Amino acid sequence: MESLSGERRSPDTMAPAIIGIIGGSALGDAFELEEEQARFLVTPHGAPSDPPRVGMHAGVQVAFLPRHGKDHRIPPHKLNHRANLWALKEIGATYVIGVVHSTPSLDPSVRAALSEAAKDAKAVVRDRGVYVQTTGPRLETRAEIAFFKSIGDVVGMTMASEATLASELGLSYASLCTVDNFAHGIVDEPLTFETIRETQRANAALTRTVVAGALERLR
Secondary structure (H helix, E strand, C coil), X not given: CECCCCCECCHHHCCCCEEEEEECXXXXXXXXXXXXXXXXXXXXXXXXCCCCEEEEECCEEEEEEECCCHHHCCCHHHCCHHHHHHXXXXXXXXXXXXXXXXXXXXXXXXXXXHHHHHHHCCCCCCCCCCEEECCCCCCCXXXXXXXXXXXXCEEECCHHXXXXXXXXXXXXXXXXXXXXXXXXXXXXXXXXXXXHHHHHHHHHHHHHHHHHHHHHXXX
């Protein structure tokens, strides 16, 4: 294979693949990397949510970008998905894991890596389903959930946009969707933001374990 300069390079001397990770609410911005370096860049679509952090995790080169920025400061309806995905591609990511169905479908190899890692972690896994994306940042009403229940399996605010843009950029994308709450009308108890945050904190450790397991399979 030739480099951009025309120099012949063997597979052994090529730079290792970079796996992009977009951290959602459960993973936040606390993903540990070794030899970490922040990459400050501006894309044709503006700045990403936060400077991607490039480093090593379990022997895998990773570019980590918190979807909602540091300290979760950017709500779902104000996310710059174009800038986030462009930044990961510019850094050199070839696979992208999003922590939240598009045409074409989600990447089979990334889906399989996430599913197998989740099963190894003893998580309750649904590896097929229909994702319904809402605009946010507000939660859905009982009437909306009653309708969404007839057409889908899980509701979120971000993944479908990322998956579509990743496909346009030729990035292999799949998403780990954590269930942080039952929607309005599914259970009798009233839904509060604090309840959602408590569940996100409880899911965080398992999410990190699953993502780490997926990295080992994609390396």
